[in-house]
Amino acid sequence: MIDKSEWARLIPHQGLMCLLDRVIGWDEACIHARSASHRRADNPLRGDGVLRAVHLCEYGAQAMTVHGALLARAAGGAAAPGYLVSLRGVELARPRIDDLGGELDVHAERLLGGDGSWQYAFRIEHAGDVIGRGRAAVMLHPSPEQQARA
Template identity: 70%
Template structure:
């Protein structure tokens, strides 16, 4: 298990915008992260005190950022910055997530990766039940 202090500085999401708390496990193809940030009043995605399930897409996207950063670190480089450009086949099992007791488990699976873009499938679970899934694409900034 990797605490945020191990990888948090590797991604652009800082402070309360870094929604993931720990990396439970990761391989070259996948990542499993865990978080309680959905229950925090200072979650920057809240609107009128509510955190909607659509924001789970950001949790999935952040798992991609952490995974890419860990891969780059292992390769002795830094991860290129990127922009989320596409969400597809998103399924949400509920309307809001701020009232869920206990942590969220965030899973990301790398489908394609190149120097120009990444594509991942993501899945978020609460108490062992899937509450969101989808696919996301990131275009990397070439410097």
């Protein structure tokens, strides 16, 4: 398990917008994180007092971000900033998630990764049931070195 204090500074999501609580495990291909932030009244994604299931996509995207940051750190660098450019095949099992007790298990698996983009599959479970899944693509902002080569 990796404490949040070890990886939170590696990602752009800070304060309340950092939705994941801890990383359970990760390797080159995937990451498993947990969160109970869906129950917080101050969750910044809440609207009209409700946290809708569509926000599970953000939980998946943050797991991708943490995974990319951990991979970059392991290689001796830092992850390039990225922009979520597409979601595909999103399936949601319920309309809202703030009424779920306990924690969410957030899984992300890297399908493709290169200097310019990442593609991941994500899956969010609650009490062993899949409540959301999909695929996401991120375009990375080129580093100054990459821009100089272009």
